[in-house]
Amino acid sequence: MFRGSAAAVILAVVALSVLVTPWRRELFAGDETKYAQVVREMRAGAFFLPTLEGTPFTHKPPLHFWMIDLLTYLFGVYSMWSFVLPSIVGFLALLWLMWRMEGPVAAFVCGTSLMVWGSAQTARMDITFTMTVVIAAWMLQRERPIAAGIAVGIGTLIKGPMAAVIVIVLFAFEWLRRRRIPRGHYALAIAAMIIIPMLWFVPAMIIGGSNYTHEVLVKQTAGRAVGAWVHRSPVWFYVAHAPATLFPWFLLLVVAIVAAYRRNDDRGKFYVSWILAVLVPYSVMSSKLDVYMMAMIPPAALLIARLVAVDDVWAWRANMLMLVVLLTIGVIAPFLSMPFAADLEPLFVTLAAAALIGIIVSIRFRDLSTLAVGLAPLGALLYAALFLMPLANELASDHPIVRAVIAQRVAPEEIALFTAPHLWTRDMPRSLERVRYVSPESLRARPATVIVTSRAHAQEIGDVLRSYRRVDEFRLLGKPFDVYRR
Numbered sequence: 001m002f003r004g005s006a007a008a009v010i011l012a013v014v015a016l017s018v019l020v021t022p023w024r025r026e027l028f029a030g031d032e033t034k035y036a037q038v039v040r041e042m043r044a045g046a047f048f049l050p051t052l053e054g055t056p057f058t059h060k061p062p063l064h065f066w067m068i069d070l071l072t073y074l075f076g077v078y079s080m081w082s083f084v085l086p087s088i089v090g091f092l093a094l095l096w097l098m099w100r101m102e103g104p105v106a107a108f109v110c111g112t113s114l115m116v117w118g119s120a121q122t123a124r125m126d127i128t129f130t131m132t133v134v135i136a137a138w139m140l141q142r143e144r145p146i147a148a149g150i151a152v153g154i155g156t157l158i159k160g161p162m163a164a165v166i167v168i169v170l171f172a173f174e175w176l177r178r179r180r181i182p183r184g185h186y187a188l189a190i191a192a193m194i195i196i197p198m199l200w201f202v203p204a205m206i207i208g209g210s211n212y213t214h215e216v217l218v219k220q221t222a223g224r225a226v227g228a229w230v231h232r233s234p235v236w237f238y239v240a241h242a243p244a245t246l247f248p249w250f251l252l253l254v255v256a257i258v259a260a261y262r263r264n265d266d267r268g269k270f271y272v273s274w275i276l277a278v279l280v281p282y283s284v285m286s287s288k289l290d291v292y293m294m295a296m297i298p299p300a301a302l303l304i305a306r307l308v309a310v311d312d313v314w315a316w317r318a319n320m321l322m323l324v325v326l327l328t329i330g331v332i333a334p335f336l337s338m339p340f341a342a343d344l345e346p347l348f349v350t351l352a353a354a355a356l357i358g359i360i361v362s363i364r365f366r367d368l369s370t371l372a373v374g375l376a377p378l379g380a381l382l383y384a385a386l387f388l389m390p391l392a393n394e395l396a397s398d399h400p401i402v403r404a405v406i407a408q409r410v411a412p413e414e415i416a417l418f419t420a421p422h423l424w425t426r427d428m429p430r431s432l433e434r435v436r437y438v439s440p441e442s443l444r445a446r447p448a449t450v451i452v453t454s455r456a457h458a459q460e461i462g463d464v465l466r467s468y469r470r471v472d473e474f475r476l477l478g479k480p481f482d483v484y485r486r
Contacts, residue, residue: 007104010371014111015095017378018088018120020385022080025121026397029421029476032083032123033398035065037422040077040433042069048200049207053437056208058215062200063157064125078426083123090128091120097134098301105370106305112374113297114247115290117381126294129159134298136167137274140174141267143182149189153196162281164193166295170277177273233288238279245293246300248326248377251318252370253300256307259314268306274299308370319369320362326355326376343391351380400474401452402428404483405435407472408450416448419457420481440464447486455480 027033034052041051042065050057050065057065064086071082091111098107110116119126132155139148148167155163175181205213243250260268278296282288307315330352334345358372384392393399402425405415412434417423423432436448440461443451451461451468456479458465465484472483 011104011107015092017382018091021121022084024389025080026393027123027424028396029398033422033424035123036424038065039068049204056212061157061160084121087120087122087127090131094131101138102302102305105308106301108374109249109304110298110301112378113249115294116297125158126291129155130295133163133166133295137170141270143184145184145186145189149192152193156197165281166277169281170274173273173277235283237288238283238293241290245290248322248373249304251322252304255314255318256303259307259312268303271299271303316366316369319373322373323355323359327352330355347380347384350383354379396477398423398425400476404472404474410449414449416443416451418453418461420452449486451484453482455482
């Protein structure tokens with residue numbers, strides 16, 4: 001199954017599958033459209049220290065945005081490829097790393113994990129961050145700490161200091177487990193971890209000033225760790241979400257963890273330490289998002305690959321149970337009351353059919369059960385990518401808000417967006433780059449002809465809206481927005 005040319009063909013399908021959506025997808029409202037605004041401002045001159053609405057952007061380091069910005073000179077600011085190519089390349093590199101470490105099964109499991117596969121087609125930096133953590137952990141396993149330190153330094157420039165936290169905690173867990181410090185030149189490794197991000201951050205602090213430094217160090221770093229103002233969740237959040245986070249491989253991972261300790265598999269135990277090095281620090285942090293667990297998926301895939309290599313009967317049982325779960329979801333979901341049920345019915349029929357075929361094949365050929373578990377949901381996802389993308393764009397992209405502001409037929413400078421996403425669609429009039437993103441204070445100081453606001457936050461500018469009338473409404477990401485005109 002996972003040998004020679006067959007393995008290459010299977011992984012080629014997985015790799016090529018992430019190239020489907022960029023041809024038709026829009027950036028989705030939220031982080032992706034916000035990142036597009038950051039890139040537009042970089043093109044206007046804020047390259048070294050990216051800004052958002054003219055203010056230094058403190059939420060993320062700049063390396064990911066530098067990559068996108070450079071790609072816009074090849075593909076343009078309004079091409080999806082500029083925004084998703086870093087993730088796609090990171091995904092391909094991640095598959096290669098998995099293959100090098102534990103063979104094609106590890107690459108297949110990692111590539112068909114829902115979170116990894118979906119993130120590989122986004123403008124987010126999670127895939128490239130995960131790739132650098134994989135390199136660092138692999139180098140640490142091979143007792144090459146300097147290379148690990150360089151990877152951590154690059155990862156810190158992509159998404160922040162959690163790259164260092166994960167690798168340091170992994171080092172500590174392995175030190176406790178092995179009762180010895182792995183060999184290597186750790187002074188140089190630590191120097192690389194610190195110097196690489198500081199080559200950017202020190203000048204950034206000088207340029208951005210004390211307010212910028214305080215925002216990065218106190219609010220964005222320490223604040224998220226101990227007193228988050230958003231995404232607050234209990235310490236067991238990630239454990240409770242693990243079946244979905246690791247979908248469709250959660251059951252097989254549980255079996256793989258048990259098997260690693262029953263066989264006293266040293267390399268398998270290293271992968272368990274790696275999983276815990278992601279799970280424990282993020283669980284302790286106050287701010288929590290499911291996507292933070294992506295760094296846990298590669299060691300899970302490596303651990304599963306070691307289980308599948310010994311053809312464990314419990315691996316087959318876990319796979320069969322997961323296929324039954326997938327079949328059940330595909331059969332029951334069309335009968336549930338849900339939005340857009342008619343549009344989604346073929347998706348669930350595809351999932352049910354793929355799972356049923358997987359069950360039949362796996363009964364006859366047990367060694368194909370892992371392949372079936374990965375391909376069944378992938379088939380359904382590919383159906384969605386091919387046929388449901390217009391629906392996804394309408395629900396999650398800026399199409400509704402762009403249509404709403406165009407309909408008002410006023411100059412972009414006279415349009416104020418309050419608690420609304422930054423505008424980006426492939427075909428939007430480029431003049432809309434000049435709309436104003438306002439706070440209550442700036443709106444009171446300089447009123448606008450048209451105001452677009454999320455209904456949930458409209459009361460924050462209620463005194464301003466008293467002199468306006470509501471002329472339109474729309475929904476974006478399921479949330480109601482209103483358009484007011486003076």
